[in-house]
């Protein structure tokens with residue numbers, strides 16, 4: 536199959552590369568010439584384990600191409616994927632669809648023969664109908680079908696998520712389009728991955744519902760964690776105790792500083808707006824948005840409280856800044872709110888993150904970015920673990936003690952055990968664990 540992928544952001548680049556690795560011929564298209572130049576020179580604009588190698592392999596084997604000129608690739612394509620950004624629209628919280636619609640117009644002018652147009656970007660319910668209307672209006676003779684095929688991959692695990700997904704959702708009632716989609720995903724099909732074929736609107740809503748549900752799970756356990764602290768319980772044990780029930784499931788039940796990233800915050804907000812427009816209550820999701828936003832700030836209060844109510848003039852070392860490990864993504868990262876609030880309370884911040892410091896510099900000011908974890912904690916009055924990178928899980932605690940000004944640790948990801956830390960001479964607090 537020949538694939539054109541419009542947009543070389545996270546989803547576009549990963550899906551395009553993985554489709555090429557499945558054996559299809561893929562052309563990734565982006566208007567940003569510097570990005571395309573970089574990709575053609577083997578430079579990957581994002582941090583994602585394994586992606587660089589996979590791009591290089593498929594480029595070398597001539598199945599993967601990058602260009603700013605869409606004409607030929609779209610003309611020859613069996614399937615054209617729209618994987619452009621759908622950021623939050625300023626002012627009203629709806630998803631901004633201008634990039635999706637611009638891509639639809641461009642595609643309409645260029646397609647030849649029956650072409651499947653696939654929205655991979657996360658888009659509000661009804662966007663497929665609008666894309667179809669745009670294409671029909673721009674090119675009334677075009678032969679095409681518009682399919683919704685949401686992407687569920689996680690940053691940091693993107694390649695394995697794409698290649699071994701729990702399911703593939705395909706939204707269309709066009710039989711020819713279903714055949715093209717089955718062919719594109721054939722390697723998965725052979726692995727017996729379920730392919731759910733449904734109506735386009737159902738598929739569009741499925742993506743938002745999936746992300747909102749996961750956000751609910753995290754927020755639920757975060758609130759249970761707060762309760763654990765008050766009543767003398769341990770949230771990790773509660774989590775295990777409920778998660779082993781198959782109806783609940785143990786994943787996404789880790790308490791922490793609140794979820795961040797590009798998807799959960801953006802998609803829960805967009806879903807809430809979709810529901811409001813449809814005059815349908817979605818109170819659970821609305822509460823999740825509110826609770827999570829408040830939680831990130833509350834994490835700074837936790838540090839302040841741990842320091843006896845005053846951090847002015849204190850040096851605070853943050854380990855981890857990205858919204859989660861294995862990414863350089865700083866979007867909606869809890870560290871942003873934590874830093875702002877601690878600085879406002881008069882603290883000096885030193886920080887280290889293995890991948891995201893360049894991104895962090897764009898969204899934080901007045902922070903001393905350090906060369907490594909041990910550099911960051913030098914003379915710190917307290918060490919705060921914000922992101923659970925593996926390299927923070929086994930710090931040399933004796934060395935830590937000699938470097939800090941006081942052996943105090945706030946572990947917002949529960950990567951150490953309270954009794955172990957106390958035995959090593961640390962004053963220690965974490966999330967939702969009274970013991």
Ligand code: UDX
Nearest residue numbers: 686687688689690787788789791794795796798858859
């Ligand atoms: C998410 C979805 O998982 C993915 O299916 C969708 O396509 C895009 O959005 P991503 O944002 O890359 O993926 O990260 P994910 O691993 O889901 O983590 C999101 C946030 O939730 C992070 O801030 C993480 O720290 C937090 N989280 C996750 C928790 O606090 N506890 C958990 O148990 C799991």
